[in-house]
Amino acid sequence: MIDRSDQPDLLSDLSDLDFARHLLAEMHDDLLGKVSRFRMLTDFSRGLGPNGTMIPGGHAAYHAWIEARSSFVHGNFIATILLCQGLAEQLFAAHLHADLLIDDIPDRIPFRETLRRCREQDVISSQDAVDLQKLMELRNPLSHFRHVHDASNLDRRSIDAGQHVTDLMRHDAVFAIGIAVKMLGKPAFRLG
Secondary structure, X not given: OOOHHHOOOOOOOOOHHHHHHXXXXXXXXXXXXXXXXXXXXXXXXXXXXXXXXXXXXXXXXXXXXXXXXXXXXXXXXXXXXXXXXXXXXXXXXXXXXXXXXXXXXXXXXXXXXXXXXXXXXXXXXXXXXXXXXXXXXXXXXXXXXXXXXXXXXXXHHHHHHOOOHHHHHHHHHHHHHHHHHHHHOOOOOEOO
């Protein structure tokens, strides 16, 4: 009969203390970058309402925002971009539905259509629509395969720009989180 002490963990032979060491090392790596990104996020967030912001769209929108912030601070740049674009889709479609601005909103509305309707209702400006479409264009090649010859492919963009991929992703993530905060600070969502 084999007791628990004789059976190794199926996933790892590391002890809890070993895992704690790895976690501390991970938390220490890029600590200055994490602090810098947290400060940037705090500075961006000054545009939110004095009493915060309302996030229509239920748990999906709320958790997209929470996880986007965390991803940004921890340097998970692709996740930040994906989450910010998902937040924008949830936020604006839910706003159109909840505020009864449009009573014929389809169950699955394409993002471009959401933007068009939000623009018609003056929820967003024409520049906001351009920025949100740019965010969608940053997200799409991360979600859907693009051949390296495609100008939107991340590696192709890196080569064309003469920038390291990490620098390009960081720049895109700063843009994405900045747009997310700007949208959450819109009068339709600000509290107070």
